Amino acid sequence: MRGLMIAKQRRGLRRVEVERAPRLGLLRPTSTGFRVTVRLHDGQTPDDYERVLDKLAHAWRVHSVRLVGWRPGKVTLAATMTDPLETVAGGHSLADGLLRVRVGRLDSGEWFVIDFRKVPHWLNVGATQSGKSNLANALIAGLAPQPVALVGFDLKGGVEFTPYQRRLSALATERAECARLLADLVGIITSRMALCRQHRVKNIWHPRLPEEARPTPIVVLVDEVAELFLMADPKAEKEEVAAVATRLLRIAQLGRAFGIYLVVCGQRVGSDLGPGVTALRAQLTGRICHMVNDDETAKMCLGDMDSRAVAAARQISADRPGTAVVLGADSRWHMERSVHVTEEEAEAAAEEHAELAPSWALLTGGPAIEVADATELERAVEEFTEPDLEDMPV
Ligand SMILES: Nc1ncnc2c1ncn2[C@@H]1O[C@H](COP(=O)(O)OP(=O)(O)OP(=O)(O)O)[C@@H](O)[C@H]1O
Structure with a gap:
């Protein structure tokens, strides 16, 4: 037949x-x-x-x-033959190896995998109710059982990431707090640079770096990025915004080699937010564009890579939340729909693996990997460490 x-x-x-x-x-x-x-x-x-x-x-x-x-x-x-994005069945393990999460399906029927070691930084945009938080939920649920640290910048006053706080190593909800946390992350990069220099390697994944010295990878989730750059009172806030923009950009530029990965989410990402946003965007090579309200956001997200992708993103309808145009490792655009992961499911994963969250004090100054329950971590490392580190991108 x-x-x-x-x-x-x-x-x-x-x-x-x-x-x-x-x-x-x-x-x-x-x-x-x-x-x-x-x-x-x-x-x-x-x-x-x-x-x-x-x-x-x-x-x-x-x-x-x-x-x-x-x-x-x-x-x-x-x-x-038929639309593979009509419904995307869940129920599978979202984690797919160290720093890899199967967050959804592509229109080709293949998994849409966010692999931070291949594409270290991602921009995730979409209008309200388009499915941005659902994708963040999928990432949290997929990363929670892995030996990685998670950090949240939640400029919606903490409503997005507070439910996952037990699995987060740090959470900032106001700009001043964000500025301090970003300074800490820059400090982590500096100390990891020194570590790499000491071992004469270019990145933390190099096989010459002893396993016990390899620092914990950190995935940084930023929600509502525009709030970091918007100024109600430019005179009073200019300095703080400049500090935030510079630090975020530095992390994006250097993070990959030192195991710090960014997922930047927002409703609207336009050049009117200032040069900091445009410079940041250039570093975020992974792009996810859900349904958006304006052409400019779709162009900011996808336009510098492929104009046909912008046209496809503008056709996403409101009755298909979680659908997005994505640009990833192969530099081609695809239609994607994320697995539906509710806040409760992501929260349950965060609770279940709360003991894998390294403390912020340890990440900023302490030894490489240390968490409350060492056996639990060892099991997680074993599960997610791939033997061939030679293949890792430099
Ligand atoms: N892949 C999906 N399949 C089915 N339903 C989905 C999917 N993604 C999101 N939804 C549903 O669509 C609605 C909006 O999703 P979500 O909260 O993620 O949007 P959002 O872009 O974060 O919105 P907001 O900016 O207002 O917070 C939710 O009810 C969510 O459960």
């Missing part, structure tokens, strides 16, 4: 023209549809296919067609 369906598809495919009839390779069935490699005619580029993917989807009578890869002279297209 499936063979018949594929044969019919194939006959359909042969009738499609992209300027000239495509030279199709074998159709390979996938769990959501099929993949096919197309040999490019002389003068064609992958862009010629990118432009007509919608037309191909209609011609092939499938939900969508995406360009999923290319080699010189060839492109690979993936067709999806």
